[in-house]
Amino acid sequence: APDAGEILVGGVALRARRSEGLPIGYMPKDETYLEGLSVSENIAVSMMALCKHRPVRAVRSSRIERLAELLDLREFLRADPTNLPIGVRRRTSLACAIVHEPQILIADDPLNGVDAQTAALMERTMRLHVQSGNTLLFSCSREEEIERLADTICILQNGEIVVQGTLDDLQRAHSKQEQISVRVQSGAAALAKRVREMAGVRSVAVDGQTIVADAERDGVRLTRLAEHIQALGLELLEIRIRKPGVREIYETLERQPK
Secondary structure (H helix, E strand, C coil), X not given: CCCCCCCXXXXXXXXXXXXXXXXXEEECCCCCCCCCCCHHHHHHHHHHHHCCCCCCHHHHHHHHXXXXXXXXXXXXXXXXXXXXXXXXHHHHHHHHHHCCCCCEEEEECCCCCCCHHHHHHHHHHXXXXXXXXXXXXXXXXXXXXXXXXCCCEEEEECCEEEEXXXXXXXXXXXXXXXXXXXXXXXXXXXXXHHHHCCCCEEEEEEECCEEEXXXXXXXXXXXXXXXXXXXCCCCEEEEEEECCCHHXXXXXXXXXXX
């Protein structure tokens, strides 16, 4: 593990910015709270500890009120967080991490174990934080969350970044396959026969009136596929192209020689 080096925020060493307050917020995977303090008091203590100057009472109240509204915490502000459901505890943890308005929010698997309503509230709050010009750096192992939330994706192996880029960048650089699904009113078998003969197609499966073709990336031209559908006199109901997700890209990298 690294035992030396510097952390730069905005091009400035973090230790040189101590007098300005901590520009980083951290949301751990396992919540930790100060015993005997309510949700509101825990958020207030986080704000006072991390801000450059001790905020006046009006500022503290305003920020706590705004976060309570965003994260639906109003009815829990006077409660002991240790006795609350996990969804409320995770929302409280996020509020503690961003109450001082940090430039960078580091979140360890922030949506792990929460219900859909809590996930939506937290996702909206994190997006608003980013839209204000800040950065969200989060770890996650669930493909759908990564693809929905991340602008830039980093894949780690043995503690090192092996690839980095947008989902589209990763799909283009590390996958040579895509899946095309076509649903027609009738005549799927005849269409499947023609699709099997198209260049770049590796396999074709038929399920009712839907055909699913695994093909080389960009190998199947949709114009040519449309010509086949028209020539057979078929009614097209739906067409989808599914590119490999993050997990498939990761598995591809795992198979590559080290």
